[in-house]
Amino acid sequence: MPTILLIAGWRLYFWANENNEPIHIHAEKGDMECKFWLDIDNFEITTALEFNLTPQARREIKKIVYEHFDYIVTEWDKFFKK
Structure with a gap:
């Protein structure tokens, strides 16, 4: 399960078996x-699951994911060799 970002106490990662x-x-x-689906065609994220998120934390992590959207997609492609 590679960690790709550590920001503001958040660890963003993939599970290696979810390709x-x-x-x-x-x-x-x-x-x-939490887990977010990334729609690369429309530059959108959708919540897949969340556990114990406060409204403030939800806003914070969504902002982080949007700010690093392209990086996340690139790291996904590199890791899963797409």
């Missing part, structure tokens, strides 16, 4: 966890 799923990113900070 059969669309592009997505997992994030965790303390006891908060």
Whole structure:
């Protein structure tokens, strides 16, 4: 499970066995966890799951994912050799 970013206490990572799923990113900070699908055609993210996120944390992690959207997609492609 490669960690690709550590920002503001958030760890963003992939699970190595999820290459059969669309592009997505997992994030965790303390006891908060979430997963977002990345729609590269429309530059959008959709929440796949979330656990213990406060509204403030949800805004913060979505902003981080949007700010690093292209980097996440590039790292996904490199890791899964797409």
